[in-house]
Amino acid sequence: MAENKGLVLIAEDERHIADLQRRYLSREGFGVHVEADGNEALAAARRLRPVAIVLDIALPGMDGVEICRRLREDGDWTPIVFVTARDEVTDRILGLELGADDYLTKPFSPQELVARVKSLLRRASGPRQDPVHRVGRLVLDTGRRTLRVDGRPVELTTTEFNLLAHLMHHPGQVFSRDQLLARVWGYAGYRDTRVMDVYISQLRAKLGDAGAIRTVRGVGYGMIDDAR
Structure with missing residues (x-):
């Protein structure tokens, strides 16, 4: 079994997409927690302190942009990958302005999602001996x-x-x-x-x-x- 690399929170209300993301992230050694409602996703982010968040913009209850806003206002700088639909350019740009770290546009491959999450975490840890x-x-x-x-x-x-x-x-x-x-x-x-x-x-x-x-x-x- 792969070494556990930390918990990734997936906020996604389309079950088949969430299941696919969970499966591929789990294969790479990540623990995964899924929420389909925006309010529950925000509560889970605060409670579980994941190493990264995969955040769909169009969530019921509270959208992804507002979740990102509230986390950043809390001083929580957990890496966030926004997931957007093709017609959500304005929301995508707003999300980046609020502090999201990357984004993916549907449809995307689960392998690319895994690569983006791993890349963000490598950059977040960074080389410890740099001057x-x-x-x-x-x-x-x-x-x-x-x-x-x-x-x-x-x-x-x-x-x-x-x-x-x-x-x-x-x-x-x-x-x-x-x-x-x-x-x-x-x-x-x-x-x-x-x-x-x-x-x-x-x-x-x-x-x-x-x-x-x-x-x-x-x-x-x-x-x-x-x-x-």
Whole structure:
């Protein structure tokens, strides 16, 4: 039997989809808890403290966007993979703005879901021996997974942290959206550019004037190395 890798919470009201997700995640050594109602899913997330949450947007009782909002307001930064329908672009973008870490659009393969969950957890744990990185007024500790801006702690989602870490590790360099998607998510070429723009906007809002992420029109994004 595979080593238990922690509990994944699945919030999905379509039973056949939930059963498929449960089966594939279980094969990879994850414990799985399923809820079909949004209110119950939120309660389970708070009670069980899963290592990751697979969260359908269209849930009865309370939708996935509101669940994500409440967890992030609680200070719970458990990695969240949103599951969306093709016509839910607005909700998907809103979910990312609220702190979701990744998303899948129905229909998707269960193997891809497993790959996304494992990828998020690898990035959340991170290499423990990485040095502290300083750019201007930002201090990023990739071992402890912490960020300080002017000495104060700033909370980031898993994906926000990984995106900022990549930019800070390469100050002065400019990366295309595809390069950043490949580096941070491990995938590229299947997302619209709005997703990366959303994450850059979120980082800029959290860093304020201390984080000098610059936009190079027609190219992409980079971190100014002499930010003050």
